[in-house]
Amino acid sequence: MKRTIFFSAMLIMLVIVSGCRQTAESQLQDVSSKVLVSGKKPKNIIFMIGDGMGISQVYAGMTANKGHLNLEKCAYTGLQKTFSASDYITDSAASGTAMASGTKTKNGILGKDTTGKDVKTILEYARDHGLATGLVATSAITHATPASFIAHVKSRNQYEDIARFFIRHGPDVFIGGGRDNFASRKDGENLLDSLKAQGYRVIFSMDSIEQVKHGKLAGLTAPVHNPPMTEGRGNMLPEATATALNILSNDPDGFFIMIEGSQIDWGGHANDQKYVITEMLDFDNAVKQALDFAEKDGNTLVVITADHETGGMALNGGNLKTGKVEAAFTTKGHTAVMVPVFAYGPGAENFTGIYDNTDIFRKFMALYGFSATD
Ligand SMILES: [Zn+2]
Numbered sequence: 001m002k003r004t005i006f007f008s009a010m011l012i013m014l015v016i017v018s019g020c021r022q023t024a025e026s027q028l029q030d031v032s033s034k035v036l037v038s039g040k041k042p043k044n045i046i047f048m049i050g051d052g053m054g055i056s057q058v059y060a061g062m063t064a065n066k067g068h069l070n071l072e073k074c075a076y077t078g079l080q081k082t083f084s085a086s087d088y089i090t091d092s093a094a095s096g097t098a099m100a101s102g103t104k105t106k107n108g109i110l111g112k113d114t115t116g117k118d119v120k121t122i123l124e125y126a127r128d129h130g131l132a133t134g135l136v137a138t139s140a141i142t143h144a145t146p147a148s149f150i151a152h153v154k155s156r157n158q159y160e161d162i163a164r165f166f167i168r169h170g171p172d173v174f175i176g177g178g179r180d181n182f183a184s185r186k187d188g189e190n191l192l193d194s195l196k197a198q199g200y201r202v203i204f205s206m207d208s209i210e211q212v213k214h215g216k217l218a219g220l221t222a223p224v225h226n227p228p229m230t231e232g233r234g235n236m237l238p239e240a241t242a243t244a245l246n247i248l249s250n251d252p253d254g255f256f257i258m259i260e261g262s263q264i265d266w267g268g269h270a271n272d273q274k275y276v277i278t279e280m281l282d283f284d285n286a287v288k289q290a291l292d293f294a295e296k297d298g299n300t301l302v303v304i305t306a307d308h309e310t311g312g313m314a315l316n317g318g319n320l321k322t323g324k325v326e327a328a329f330t331t332k333g334h335t336a337v338m339v340p341v342f343a344y345g346p347g348a349e350n351f352t353g354i355y356d357n358t359d360i361f362r363k364f365m366a367l368y369g370f371s372a373t374d
Contacts, residue, residue: 037366040346042301043254045364046245046290047122049099050283051092051145052265052310054339060273060325061280063318069281070288071304074342078351080360081338082308085114089336092265093156095307095357096148100258102361102372110144110162111152118152122361123256124169125370132251133171134244138237138282139225139262140178141166145307149258160185167194170216173247173257175209175240177222184223192218206236210243214250217243228263229278237261237282241289249297256364259286268310273327276313294345301347301367305360306339 050057062069084094086106094107101119105112113119127133137146142162147153151165163181166174182191192202200216203209209219219240227233241259248255261283267275287304294300312330341360343351347367365372 037347037350037363039349041367041369042346043299044249044297044301045256045367046294046300046302047099047256047258047360047364048261048283048287048290048302048304049096049145049258050261050264050280050304050306051139052268052308052334053261053280053283053306054309054313054335054337056313056315056327057264057268057276057280057306057309058340059315060277060313060318060327061284063315063320063325064277064323065281065284066323067320069284070291071284071342073291074302074304074344074348076343076348076352078341078343079338079354080305080341080357081354082357083336089334090308091156091334092144092307093148096145098357099305099307099360100149102358102365104358108156109154110148110156111150112154116154120372121149122364123149123171123258125365126256126368127169127171129368129370130253131368132173132248132253132255134173134248134255134257135171135176135259136174136237136240136244136257137176137260137262138233138279139176139260140181140222141174141176141220142178142181143176143225143262145260145262146174146176146258160187163191166218167191167198170198172251172255173217173219173244175217175219175221175244177220177225179204179220180223182220192220206234206239210239212243212247214247217247219243225262228266228275229282230275233282235282235285238285238289241286242293245289245293249293254299254368256368259290261286264306265310268313268329269332271311271329271332273313273325276311276327277325291344299346301343301345303341303343303348303351303360303364305341307357309335309337309339311335 084090085104091107100121151162317326
C-alpha cells in the first residue's frame with residue numbers, strides 16, 4: 001500500500017516536472033515578435049545590467065538612499081520576461097545570450113542556440129558596422145553576463161576559452177576582473193602579450209586606467225573577481241564607466257557598451273541585504289555616470305535592466321527617513337519574476353510595456369538600423 005502511494009507520488013511529480021519543462025519550451029515558439037521602433041534614433045547605446053536586480057533590490061537601494069536613486073531620471077519603464085529555453089528560471093548565461101543575441105538558449109550556454117549554433121550578438125553587429133564597442137563588469141570580464149556579448153561556448157565555465165574571444169573580437173575597451181584567465185592559463189599561453197600585439201594598453205590598476213583617454217584599453221583590475229563594495233572595491237564601477245564612455249565617444253560612428261553591476265546577484269545568493277544594497281547603490285552611481293554622459297551628448301540611449309531576480313527578495317519593512325531596510329529572502333537561487341527596464345534618451349519610449357528579454361536585442365538592432373542579415 002505504502003509502495004503504491006510512493007509510486008503514485010513519484011508519477012505525479014514526474015508529470016509536474018515534465019509539464020513545467022513543456023511550458024517553457026512551448027513559450028519558446030511565440031517570443032519572436034516583430035519589433036518596430038519609433039521616434040528619434042540614438043547614435044550610441046549604453047546597456048546596463050544589474051545582475052539579479054529585481055524591483056525589491058531597486059527599492060531597497062532607494063530606501064537606503066532615503067527615497068531616491070539616479071535611475072529615476074529614466075522617464076520610460078517596462079518589464080521583461082526572463083525564462084530560458086530550458087528552464088522557467090534562467091541563469092545569467094541564458095538571459096545574457098537572450099538580450100545580447102535575441103535567441104533563447106539553455107541555462108549555462110553562452111552565445112549559442114539550443115542546437116549549439118553560434119548566434120551573433122549586438123556587440124558583434126555594432127563592431128561589424130564600424131562602431132566602437134566596450135564591456136565593463138565588477139566580476140571577472142570572462143563571467144557569464146559580459147561573456148554573453150562576445151563569447152560562443154557550450155559552458156559558461158570555459159573561462160579560458162572565453163578569454164580568447166576578447167583577442168578574436170577585439171572590443172575597444174574592456175574593464176573588469178579575470179586577469180588570470182588571460183595570464184595564468186592551464187595552456188601556459190599569455191594572452192596579455194596577444195592583447196599588447198593588437199595595440200591594447202593592458203593596465204591592472206584603476207588609477208592608471210582612469211588616465212586613458214583614447215586607443216584600445218584592456219583594464220584587468222583583479223586576478224578573478226573584484227572585491228564586493230563591503231570589502232573595499234571603492235568607485236571602480238563608476239570610474240570604469242566614465243573612462244570607457246570617454247574613450248568610446250571618440251568614434252564618430254558611435255558605440256555600443258554593456259556595463260554590469262555583477263554583484264547585486266551575489267548579495268542575493270548570500271541572502272545578505274547589506275551586500276545587495278551596497279552593490280545596488282554602486283551600480284546606481286555608475287548609472288549616474290551614464291545618464292550624465294547621455295544628457296550632455298544628446299544622441300545616446302541608456303537602457304538599464306537585470307538578467308533575472310536573485311534571492312526572492314521582499315521588503316517587509318523599512319524607513320525612508322532613516323534608510324532602514326527589513327528584507328527577507330525566499331531562496332538562495334534565482335527566481336522567475338519579470339524584471340524592470342528603465343530607459344533614457346533617444347528611442348527610450350520603445351522600452352515601455354511588457355516584452356520578452358529577446359526583444360531587447362531586436363529593439364537595439366532596429367534603433368541602430370541594423371538588419372539581421374548584415
Ligand atoms: Zn546568480
